[in-house]
Amino acid sequence: MTGNVKKKAATITKDILMEINERVPFKTAYGLSAGGDANLDFAIYRTGRTRGIDCKAAVLMKSIVQSHPFIDGNKRTAFLAAKTLLELNGKTWDAIHEYTKDAFTLDVANNDPSINKMAKWFANHTKKIKSDPLK
16 A cells, blocks of 8 residues: 555644744844734644645745734744745745745735735745655
8 A cells, every 4th residue: 555645744833933933033022922822823723724735834924924923023934934844844945036035925914815825826936855866
């Protein structure tokens, strides 16, 4: 019984998200905002309930951007969290300019794009890493 067995997607934890936020540069404050703990738990829960890795990344990013679980650096943390989740699940980034990533993140914050639109953006800017170079 081989071949069609689907591997469970790697998940992201609160500890990983906290570490990402701690490493985000140009912040004036660190830690969770009031209600941030529950908002972060809900973002992780929503991500876990979503199918498809690009959609999971979109849900995680949008949840963090909209709920502001951190005192500072929410948009930067949201993008890096989505990027980390995609990389944990075997996706690598195409060479894209910082401006493109920043513009996308600001679009998520200011224009509230659909999860499908965000997932398509992730799919268009990443590719699956082949686990066996001989395949």
